Amino acid sequence: MGLLQGAFFCAWGATGWGVRGSKWSMDISDWIENISNELVPWVYPALCDLCGAPGPCGLHVLQACPEPRCVRCASLLPEGVAAGSSCADCVVRSPGLTSVLVLGSYGEGAPLKPWVMALKHGGRPDLAQPLGACLGERLLEFGTPSADTLLVPVPLHFWRRMQRGYDQAALLARAVSRRADLPWGSVLYRRRATWAQGSLLSQGRASNVQDAFELHPDRGTLVRGREVYLVDDVYTSGATLWACAKVLRRAGVRRVGALVVARAERFA
Ligand SMILES: [Zn+2]
Ligand SMILES: [Zn+2]
The missing domain is CATH 1.10.12 (Lyase 2-enoyl-coa Hydratase; Chain  A, domain 2)
Structure with missing residues (x-):
């Protein structure tokens, strides 16, 4: 007002x-x-969460106008294709996710890149809060969360969690949960450490994460029959999310979607 x-x-x-x-x-x-x-x-002008400069900067620009992306894999749609469509690839393959919502691109020079880099590698767990809140808003506006929707962070391996000191996907899930008023739970875990997806060629990515995820034995019943949104920081090839979705579907999850901060562009 x-x-x-x-x-x-x-x-x-x-x-x-x-x-x-x-x-x-x-x-x-x-x-x-x-x-x-x-x-x-x-x-007291609001300070940018990333650089501390006064006034809105970076993140706020992205919130204004989401680019038209494929509903199932969030790749950029060619010009002229209506928003809310699937890309040509998703029409023929079955990627295992009903919907993927992202805040924006992870490409070189993309305004989101420094935010995600700082969250992932720069020791800035605090950035999960504004980024997760934006994702929550995007979910409320463009997703279809239902009464039984559960947010599930893509798990980090124990050793990587120790190394970094925090689990950025779990922090994001918590921030989305606050904004969208939905429950979240770490129901998946990583059985073995995998190479960072960004460092592999696309053929290597699927086999890298194959069978890397497992459902917590005592939390399996939590997801049966529910809708789940996986939460992660970066979408590289989709292989990680698809591997998680496979485990969830096997456990009786009704529908699996994903909320990801930034997406590496296919031809970038
Ligand atoms: Zn800034
Ligand atoms: Zn697609």
């Missing part, structure tokens, strides 16, 4: 005082809240 509308709301509240009795106090507190929401950014 804008400042003008806030003022209008106050005037309306004031004239309604005699008639509506106790509503008056609610209207005035609404008005004070509106006024302070308007003033706070003037007095």
